[in-house]
Structures are given as C-alpha cells and as structure tokens.
Amino acid sequence: MFLIDTNIFLELFLNQKKADECEQLLNKIAKGDLEAVVTGFTIHAIETILNDSKLVLTFLRSIENSLGLSAYDTTIDEEMYVAMLINKENLDFDDGLQYYAAKKLGVEAIVSFDKHLDGLDIPRKEPKEVLGCKETL
8 A cells, every 4th residue: 555645646636747657656546456545634735736626626536436545534633743753754744744644554655756755664656666667657
C-alpha cells in the first residue's frame, strides 16, 4: 500500500509537467491494481486549491469511485502528535501529517514529488518509480 501525497493529485488536476505519470498511477489505483491511501487533510487541501465546483466534484468522484484508494482521517489527538513530531523530523505540518499517517498505516512508500520527505524511514517514491519505469514517461 502507498500513501498518495497532495502534489500527485494537483499535478494531474492542474495539468502540470508530470501529469501523465500521475494519471497512469491514479488509474492503476482506481482499477484496484494498486492499493493506496490518501489523508483527509490532502482531500481538503485539494478542494481548497482547486476552488472550482466542477473540478472539486470531478476530484471527489474520482476518490469515491477508486477501487484501490481509501481515505484516512486523523483525529485531533493525532494532529497534536503531528505538531510535536514536525520539529523532531524537521518537517512542515503537511509533510509531518503525511509521514505520521504513512507510519501509522504501515505503507510501503509515500508517493510524492516533495523532496522534504527524503531521508525518512519510509521511502518517498515518484509515480514513475511505483509504475516500474526508469525514465520519465
């Protein structure tokens, strides 16, 4: 199982440089070929950033209809723990929350383009690595 970071969805929905590899990964998850989790924090961040009812509905429907994707909501107690964890791991709150959820859920890797997640005891992988590609798609 993989934890999918916010920037993977945004790369696709904002049609950025690596949108194709993100789409391939998210399609594999949607079909149930891969198992992944997304935090509620990520879902809310994306809703806020997209800020367009059609895009938000498309995003939420893609989450809801994805066979291999589940959502994990943190509690206030967990977020208080994250607030203490971020200094220890030298992360901002968003990265700390993703790392905490990844640890708690025992994921194989955090799928992200965020290099701030490098050097943790859970590896960071980019979509092309999860897909098994060695070169940019």
